[in-house]
Structures are given as C-alpha cells and as structure tokens.
Amino acid sequence: MTCDTFLRVATPLPATITAADVAGATWDVIIIGAGPAGAATATQLAEANLRVLLIDRDRFPRPKVCGCCLSPLAVDELRRLGLAAEDTISAVRLPLNHVQLIAGGRTACLSLPVGAVQSRETLDPAIIRQAIAAGTAWLPETRVLSARPNSTGVEVVAAAAGGQEQTLTTQRLIIAGGLAEAVRTIAPTGSRTALRRRPPYNLIGLGTTLPGDSGSMQAGRLIMAVARAGYCGLVQLEDGRIDLAAAVAPTAVAAAGSPAAALTHLLAEAEGATGRVISPAAITAATIRATPPLTHQTAPIDPASNLMYRVGDATGYVEPFTGEGIGWALHAARLLTESLVGRDGQLLPPATAAASYRQRHRQSFAQRHRRCRGVAIALRHPLLVAAAVRAAAWFPDLAGRVARLCTGTE
Numbered sequence: 001m002t003c004d005t006f007l008r009v010a011t012p013l014p015a016t017i018t019a020a021d022v023a024g025a026t027w028d029v030i031i032i033g034a035g036p037a038g039a040a041t042a043t044q045l046a047e048a049n050l051r052v053l054l055i056d057r058d059r060f061p062r063p064k065v066c067g068c069c070l071s072p073l074a075v076d077e078l079r080r081l082g083l084a085a086e087d088t089i090s091a092v093r094l095p096l097n098h099v100q101l102i103a104g105g106r107t108a109c110l111s112l113p114v115g116a117v118q119s120r121e122t123l124d125p126a127i128i129r130q131a132i133a134a135g136t137a138w139l140p141e142t143r144v145l146s147a148r149p150n151s152t153g154v155e156v157v158a159a160a161a162g163g164q165e166q167t168l169t170t171q172r173l174i175i176a177g178g179l180a181e182a183v184r185t186i187a188p189t190g191s192r193t194a195l196r197r198r199p200p201y202n203l204i205g206l207g208t209t210l211p212g213d214s215g216s217m218q219a220g221r222l223i224m225a226v227a228r229a230g231y232c233g234l235v236q237l238e239d240g241r242i243d244l245a246a247a248v249a250p251t252a253v254a255a256a257g258s259p260a261a262a263l264t265h266l267l268a269e270a271e272g273a274t275g276r277v278i279s280p281a282a283i284t285a286a287t288i289r290a291t292p293p294l295t296h297q298t299a300p301i302d303p304a305s306n307l308m309y310r311v312g313d314a315t316g317y318v319e320p321f322t323g324e325g326i327g328w329a330l331h332a333a334r335l336l337t338e339s340l341v342g343r344d345g346q347l348l349p350p351a352t353a354a355a356s357y358r359q360r361h362r363q364s365f366a367q368r369h370r371r372c373r374g375v376a377i378a379l380r381h382p383l384l385v386a387a388a389v390r391a392a393a394w395f396p397d398l399a400g401r402v403a404r405l406c407t408g409t410e
C-alpha cells in the first residue's frame with residue numbers, strides 16, 4: 001500500500017448534512033453509532049431507498065479498542081457490502097492466517113482459516129463511505145441523549161459538540177452505540193437506559209497502537225498471550241504499527257496500579273523465559289484506552305413500541321478471544337435490514353419487523369455466544385491453557401482443528 005492510499009482512506013470524514021437541515025427533514029430511520037454495525041445497517045437501508053441518517057458522537061477516523069482481526073464471516077459480510085479485499089479502499093487489509101499462542105512460558109503456532117487484519121482507522125471510514133455513497137446522510141460529532149417513542153415514530157434528542165440540543169423525528173430508531181452506549185429511552189412509564197445483563201466475573205478491554213519498532217512482529221500472524229489476569233492480542237497493522245488489544249480483570253488493573261503495568265505483567269507471565277515480544281517501555285509510553293465490562297446481553301428490541309432496535313455490541317457481546325465481534329456486528333446489520341424492509345422496499349409494520357429480527361437474531365447468535373462463553377470459561381484456567389499450548393506445539397494439526405472449533409469455522 002502506498003502512503004497516498006493510506007492517507008486517502010484515513011482523511012477525516014466531514015458531515016454530509018448540517019445540524020439545521022437534519023432537524024428540518026423527516027427520516028425513515030435514524031441510526032446511532034457509525035461503527036461496523038451502524039454503518040453497515042445504514043448502507044443497506046439507504047440502498048433500499050429509505051431516508052437514513054447516521055449519527056456518531058465522534059469524528060472519524062477515531063481510535064477504537066479492538067484486535068483489528070477480521071474473521072472469515074467479517075470478510076464475507078464486507079464483500080457483500082461491496083468492500084471486497086481487491087477493491088481500492090479495502091486493499092489496506094492484510095491477510096491473517098496464523099495465531100501464535102503464548103502461555104505459561106510455552107508457545108505454539110497454529111494455522112487459522114484465512115481472515116484479515118485492518119486498522120479501525122481505515123475499516124470504519126470505509127464502511128461509512130459506502131453508506132454515504134448509497135445515500136445516507138452523515139452527521140458526526142453529535143451525541144444522542146435520549147429517545148422517546150410515540151404513536152407515529154420516535155423523537156430523538158441529540159446535541160452537537162458545544163451546540164444546542166435538538167429534537168429529530170424518525171419512523172424507526174436503530175441503536176448501534178457499541179459497548180458504551182447509554183441512550184436514555186423514555187417510555188410513558190418513565191425514563192430509563194436499557195437493562196444490561198452482565199455475568200458477575202467480567203473483564204474489561206484495554207487497547208492501544210504501538211510504533212512498529214516496539215517489538216518483533218510478523219505480518220499475517222496474531223500473537224495471543226494468556227495469563228491469570230486475562231489475555232492480550234498483538235498484530236501488525238497495514239501501516240506497520242502494532243495493535244495491542246487485551247481483555248483484563250479490573251482487579252488486576254487495580255492491583256498493578258495502571259493499565260500499562262497490568263499489561264506488562266500479563267505479557268511477562270505468559271512469556272516466561274520465551275523472550276519479550278513487545279518492549280515494556282513502549283507499553284508504558286503508550287496511551288491506553290479502556291472499555292466498559294465486555295460480556296453483556298441487552299434486549300435487541302424495545303418491546304413496548306417495536307420501533308427501537310439494537311444491533312452489534314449494543315445488543316450483546318462475549319469476550320474478544322476468538323475475534324468475532326466485527327463479523328457479528330456486520331451479520332446482525334444484515335439480519336436487521338432484512339427484517340425491517342419488505343419486498344416493496346417499504347418499512348414493514350413494527351410488530352412484523354420486530355418478531356422477525358428477534359427470531360433471526362436469536363437463531364444466529366445464541367449458539368455463537370454460548371461457544372464463546374465456553375472458550376472464556378476455559379481461559380480462566382491458566383494451567384489448562386499452558387498445557388493446551390504445550391500439546392499444540394506437539395500436535396499442531398489437531399490443535400488447528402480445536403482452534404477452528406473454538407472460532408466456529410470448522
């Protein structure tokens with residue numbers, strides 16, 4: 001990839017509509033959040049000729065705690081969106097075909113079903129561009145504060161950075177705000193944020209990008225280090241930087257005194273005497289971002305109105321070890337679009353759309369989430385993981401098969 005290509009895909013994405021014009025328009029669908037879930041939903045709904053507004057509180061490109069690995073499902077969903085690896089925008093993707101596991105001072109390298117690596121600074125704007133090209137109106141740097149369904153649609157209160165609050169109206173609202181989404185929904189019975197179910201022992205995400213010379217990395221290979229406090233993935237990005245993304249117990253961060261110290265301890269424990277993959281000084285110097293607790297479940301539909309839907313991380317997530325979140329988000333976006341729009345290109349009645357999305361969402365994700373919860377439970381036993389890594393070094397074919405079962409690609 002030339003530097004020019006990178007700069008073109010990484011240049012800021014300006015709004016395509018002003019705040020004043022947004023308030024004056026009537027919308028079929030407003031989507032909150034322009035990560036993969038929101039931008040993919042916007043693309044498909046705009047392609048169906050609906051009037052779609054995509055809002056995000058951030059400006060893009062923006063940093064995001066993420067391992068940046070695209071599963072085969074993610075690659076396939078991106079291809080369906082018109083973002084195949086061969087086209088210009090997506091050419092920044094690198095193929096990913098190996099994982100090097102490190103635990104208890106042991107290491108093993110396994111082959112993976114071919115996926116890809118792409119930084120979120122290039123992936124997310126590429127999908128938003130696709131949405132804009134399909135006809136979506138794009139309004140960044142605007143935070144949605146609350147939503148109130150009524151008999152005809154949903155009233156949405158939003159505020160631009162440093163600007164006044166304004167009320168927008170839409171027939172349907174899609175909440176794709178990710179793990180940290182906290183849109184207040186106002187029902188006749190009172191105001192509340194959605195009820196999130198979380199397991200008692202939950203990890204938080206930590207992430208950063210490091211300069212390319214911070215460690216010895218190989219393109220196309222994911223390094224996954226597992227220790228008692230959690231696990232940490234490292235991968236070389238398309239521009240040579242190293243992406244670090246970890247799932248760590250909050251108690252370990254508190255005990256270590258800082259996220260950087262917790263990550264350094266985690267890597268040192270996993271590596272043992274195998275040698276440092278990343279310089280601890282680079283981690284100490286980095287700006288480390290954190291997420292809320294990772295694993296949760298939140299209802300995909302507001303049952304009182306059937307007019308507000310959740311998609312992507314906003315409706316459920318299970319720890320990132322198997323690197324499937326982006327694929328899930330893109331897949332759910334397609335299920336939601338197919339549930340919302342009828343053959344005639346019109347929005348289906350709320351109850352019909354809600355029933356279809358609820359059923360298809362459950363069918364698609366219940367088993368995937370169960371599998372990932374099983375993997376998460378196994379990872380809580382570092383001795384077991386270290387033994388598995390030792391066995392994997394001896395029997396790589398068998399271990400590769402287990403890895404495919406764990407990632408749902410067998």
Ligand SMILES: Cc1cc2nc3c(=O)[nH]c(=O)nc-3n(C[C@H](O)[C@H](O)[C@H](O)COP(=O)(O)OP(=O)(O)OC[C@H]3O[C@@H](n4cnc5c(N)ncnc54)[C@H](O)[C@@H]3O)c2cc1C
Pocket residue numbers: 032033034035036037038055056057058064065066067068069070071074142143144145176177178179180181182183205206207245246247291294311312313314317320323324325326327329
């Ligand atoms: C440590 C870690 C590692 C991971 N590694 C991988 C990996 O390797 N591969 C993989 O596939 N997945 C991985 N994931 C998961 C992946 O990052 C998510 O599943 C994916 O980003 C979900 O996309 P989304 O669109 O639902 O949410 P997001 O990408 O989080 O986007 C949500 C957007 O909503 C916006 N927003 C939120 N609230 C509001 C509001 N009120 N108003 C306006 N805008 C709002 C935010 O600014 C944000 O841009 C990882 C996650 C973590 C934490």
